Amino acid sequence: MTDYKELIAEAIYDESLGLSKDEIKGWIEIPGDESMGDYAFPCFRLAKVLRKAPPLIAADIAGRVSDAEAFAKVENVNAYVNFFIDRAFFAKELIKDINEAGESYGRSNVGQGRKVIVEYSSPNIAKPFHIGHIRSTVIGNAIYKLYDATGYDTFRINHLGDYGTQFGKMIVAYRKWGSEEELAKEPIKSLLGYYTKFHEEAEKHPELNDEARETFVKLEAGEPEELALWEKFRKLSLEEFNRVYGMLGIEFDSYNGESFYSDKMERFVDELKEKGLLVESQGAQIVDLEEYGLGAAMIKKSDGSTLYVTRDIAAAVYRKETYDFYKCIYVVASQQNLHFKQWKKVLELMGYEWQKDCIHVPFGLVSLSDGDDIKMMSTREGRVVFLEDVLNTAVEKTKEIMLEKEATGIDVDEVAKEVGIGAVIFQELSNNRIKDYVFSWDKVLNFDGETGPYVQYTHARASSVLRKAAAEGADLSKTENFDSKYLESDSAYTLAKLIYRVPTVVIEATDKYEPSILTRHLVDIAQAFNKFYHDEHILVDNEDEKYAKLALVKASKTVIANCLGLLGIKAPERM
RNA sequence: GCGCUCGUAGCUCAGUGGAUAGAGUGUCUCACUCCGAAUGAGAAGGUCGCGAGUUCGAUCCUCGCCGGGCGCACCA
Numbered sequence: 001m002t003d004y005k006e007l008i009a010e011a012i013y014d015e016s017l018g019l020s021k022d023e024i025k026g027w028i029e030i031p032g033d034e035s036m037g038d039y040a041f042p043c044f045r046l047a048k049v050l051r052k053a054p055p056l057i058a059a060d061i062a063g064r065v066s067d068a069e070a071f072a073k074v075e076n077v078n079a080y081v082n083f084f085i086d087r088a089f090f091a092k093e094l095i096k097d098i099n100e101a102g103e104s105y106g107r108s109n110v111g112q113g114r115k116v117i118v119e120y121s122s123p124n125i126a127k128p129f130h131i132g133h134i135r136s137t138v139i140g141n142a143i144y145k146l147y148d149a150t151g152y153d154t155f156r157i158n159h160l161g162d163y164g165t166q167f168g169k170m171i172v173a174y175r176k177w178g179s180e181e182e183l184a185k186e187p188i189k190s191l192l193g194y195y196t197k198f199h200e201e202a203e204k205h206p207e208l209n210d211e212a213r214e215t216f217v218k219l220e221a222g223e224p225e226e227l228a229l230w231e232k233f234r235k236l237s238l239e240e241f242n243r244v245y246g247m248l249g250i251e252f253d254s255y256n257g258e259s260f261y262s263d264k265m266e267r268f269v270d271e272l273k274e275k276g277l278l279v280e281s282q283g284a285q286i287v288d289l290e291e292y293g294l295g296a297a298m299i300k301k302s303d304g305s306t307l308y309v310t311r312d313i314a315a316a317v318y319r320k321e322t323y324d325f326y327k328c329i330y331v332v333a334s335q336q337n338l339h340f341k342q343w344k345k346v347l348e349l350m351g352y353e354w355q356k357d358c359i360h361v362p363f364g365l366v367s368l369s370d371g372d373d374i375k376m377m378s379t380r381e382g383r384v385v386f387l388e389d390v391l392n393t394a395v396e397k398t399k400e401i402m403l404e405k406e407a408t409g410i411d412v413d414e415v416a417k418e419v420g421i422g423a424v425i426f427q428e429l430s431n432n433r434i435k436d437y438v439f440s441w442d443k444v445l446n447f448d449g450e451t452g453p454y455v456q457y458t459h460a461r462a463s464s465v466l467r468k469a470a471a472e473g474a475d476l477s478k479t480e481n482f483d484s485k486y487l488e489s490d491s492a493y494t495l496a497k498l499i500y501r502v503p504t505v506v507i508e509a510t511d512k513y514e515p516s517i518l519t520r521h522l523v524d525i526a527q528a529f530n531k532f533y534h535d536e537h538i539l540v541d542n543e544d545e546k547y548a549k550l551a552l553v554k555a556s557k558t559v560i561a562n563c564l565g566l567l568g569i570k571a572p573e574r575m
Numbered sequence: 576g577c578g579c580u581c582g583u584a585g586c587u588c589a590g591u592g593g594a595u596a597g598a599g600u601g602u603c604u605c606a607c608u609c610c611g612a613a614u615g616a617g618a619a620g621g622u623c624g625c626g627a628g629u630u631c632g633a634u635c636c637u638c639g640c641c642g643g644g645c646g647c648a649c650c651a
Contacts, residue, residue: 337579450598
């Protein structure tokens with residue numbers, strides 16, 4: 001495929017400018033208005049160096065490239081050079097590329113040979129998996145897929161919250177008020193109930209807290225009874241989480257959570273001491289980060305137990321030593337910005353230069369509307385929406401719509417899952433991840449407009465045209481070699497251009513840890529396809545025209561499916 | 576109080592140091608004898624929170640305000 005920016009940069013490049021070709025490429029714009037061409041170069045920037053008026057520079061550049069076969073027209077307007085691509089030439093090259101690449105169109109190998117760790121989801125065990133957890137889970141999964149698609153060697157970690165005094169409380173509560181049958185039936189609900197009851201009782205009987213602390217000490221020391229209970233809680237919790245992960249189509253390479261690092265921290269406490277970073281403050285051990293405006297990072301509590309920062313230091317070093325990562329990405333809520341800044345600063349002070357390769361990818365808060373107020377979710381106060389309920393409701397709603405439309409010849413249950421769950425995932429990946437949002441049933445169950453079902457519908461529609469063509473006896477292998485002069489219309493060309501940009505968009509989304517960039521682009525593609533579909537009849541009598549258009553339909557279908565795949569969403573043939 | 580972050584159409588959100596700031600949704604219209612109407616087209620809707628500064632040019636960068644969210648040591 002022709003690299004248009006390269007062609008343009010070559011025409012403009014001149015040693016006397018004192019600019020590299022890459023710098024020139026960076027200045028090439030894609031005009032919002034198509035009447036201004038496909039690419040544009042603003043000449044204001046060269047005016048100073050060349051000491052020449054921008055319009056004159058533009059005229060000069062325009063004169064130099066007008067003969068390239070890739071461009072139909074090059075002109076200068078208001079100090080811009082506008083480049084118009086030859087549409088037939090472009091469509092031919094592009095569709096040939098997609099036919100050859102197939103499922104791998106959009107993928108690249110820019111990251112080859114580099115290890116990238118993505119830590120995401122990371123729920124606390126024995127607590128329900130609610131709508132707030134969807135963010136880390138779904139965004140993290142998309143980021144993993146993006147890194148995988150750009151050729152990196154990836155490793156997915158679910159850093160479970162499976163350690164801390166809370167488990168001392170849980171064990172005490174279970175022994176006092178729990179039952180095995182209850183636990184087996186509804187593990188998380190029961191455990192949460194015990195935990196809540198513990199807090200209520202502990203207000204009246206503070207000695208329960210001491211008992212919990214002692215129990216946790218036993219657990220840490222590896223006492224068999226306590227350890228067995230903890231393992232049971234962990235196992236049951238994970239089974240419930242896996243049910244949700246299964247619905248979402250999400251897997252991990254490691255479930256090593258906080259407990260995994262419980263015996264790997266002392267070494268760093270010593271190291272901090274040796275390096276003179278640790279100071280005592282109010283009975284606790286801290287690293288003073290006041291001079292960096294980061295307050296104090298607490299390493300050990302006054303009772304000698306460790307904290308979040310301590311465990312994250314141990315985890316980071318363990319991962320660096322075990323995997324020698326190029327990047328270690330933490331998909332964790334923006335509420336923890338300060339924690340990550342402190343943690344990185346401590347690693348830096350310890351002399352671990354690779355801390356710069358540890359990236360916190362933050363995302364905004366999900367809250368709930370509580371009457372007139374908007375509040376954070378709170379499991380204990382019962383203000384919570386379970387993710388599994390959201391997924392199931394979305395699937396049911398989809399099924400209703402499908403039955404209304406009297407879908408025949410389709411596995412309704414299977415497709416309803418793909419569409420309903422796809423809708424929830426898509427919604428989550430639509431906005432910039434940093435934005436806060438208020439959960440709303442109306443919004444998550446809306447399937448019109450810029451939604452997952454809209455994109456899936458577009459895919460199903462493309463599939464349908466291809467099916468129909470085949471049923472009418474068309475030989476689809478003729479879409480491999482077609483006359484692209486039939487793809488010069490505005491709607492066909494707009495669609496082709498969007499498809500052409502997919503590999504670039506995938507890389508951009510990866511580099512910025514921002515799946516929504518791809519989601520948005522995918523909506524643009526779907527819109528362009530639907531416009532093309534409306535504007536033009538595809539299955540026309542003229543065979544040459546028909547196969548050219550079918551080639552574009554097939555390419556669109558491939559690309560839409562590939563992009564959905566990168567977001568973790570299925571692309572049904574019918575819906 | 577300090578730090579981080581967000582503020583763009585009624586609502587939900589894109590957007591870029593450059594040409595006339597865009598979608599979706601909602602409202603009002605139009606289009607299924609025609610390849611899937613979960614669709615497409617049109618109308619209407621804007622002081623890009625406010626004020627300075629840098630620049631040939633700022634919605635975008637800098638500073639100061641205003642408003643919302645989050646965080647600020649024994650939770651994670």
